Amino acid sequence: AQTVTQSQPEMSVQEAETVTLSCTYDTSENNYYLFWYKQPPSRQMILVIRQEAYKQQNATENRFSVNFQKAAKSFSLKISDSQLGDTAMYFCAFVWARQLTFGSGTQLTVLP
Amino acid sequence: ETGVTQSPTHLIKTRGQQVTLRCSSQSGHNTVSWYQQALGQGPQFIFQYYREEENGRGNFPPRFSGLQFPNYSSELNVNALELDDSALYLCASSLVGEKETQYFGPGTRLLVL
Numbered sequence: 001a002q003t004v005t006q007s008q009p010e011m012s013v014q015e016a017e018t019v020t021l022s023c024t025y026d027t028s029e030n031n032y033y034l035f036w037y038k039q040p041p042s043r044q045m046i047l048v049i050r051q052e053a054y055k056q057q058n059a060t061e062n063r064f065s066v067n068f069q070k071a072a073k074s075f076s077l078k079i080s081d082s083q084l085g086d087t088a089m090y091f092c093a094f095v096w097a098r099q100l101t102f103g104s105g106t107q108l109t110v111l112p
Numbered sequence: 113e114t115g116v117t118q119s120p121t122h123l124i125k126t127r128g129q130q131v132t133l134r135c136s137s138q139s140g141h142n143t144v145s146w147y148q149q150a151l152g153q154g155p156q157f158i159f160q161y162y163r164e165e166e167n168g169r170g171n172f173p174p175r176f177s178g179l180q181f182p183n184y185s186s187e188l189n190v191n192a193l194e195l196d197d198s199a200l201y202l203c204a205s206s207l208v209g210e211k212e213t214q215y216f217g218p219g220t221r222l223l224v225l
Binding site: 004033035037042043044045046047050091093095097098099100101102103104105 | 114143145147153154155156157160162167168170200202204206212213214215216217218219221
């Protein structure tokens, strides 16, 4: 069974600064995908970034980037130039056989 | 906007009743998954449908059932509602071969009294 662990229930960051959210996972599979989703107060789950396990290069989407360490089973999210609109619950998720397994989430608050 | 819609947005039921939640997937997406998200927790996988057949199921009892229709819409049915069924129910659609990426609808918030 796959498990996803997010050890930081809450984090805060000043506007325009950089913050890193941590995620570890456990799986015996070799080919899989990892995701970060954000869920603002509206509750809509929004895809932030995707990483394919067979790619060594870390994924980047504008201000969002990941540090993917396959051997360590670590998948952290870095948000640069944080904006007030980044305030949300962030979920790390693992997918295999089309089933998403989510972590418990990290509530990020961006402070003005 | 993900192109995935859900109805209703909110619903109140009493224990023992039955409920049907609906989802309209993104056009062309042949896979739909349903998730239950209790307050303060991450979503939990209920089941997935691919080409109108159940294609995987999480740790949920048989009173949770579903349907997928040829027009990409789907339903989640829950019988004999219990208080613990109160949660946000999320539908997500995906296209086989598109790197396993699932796109979520806005959810239906169910309250069981």
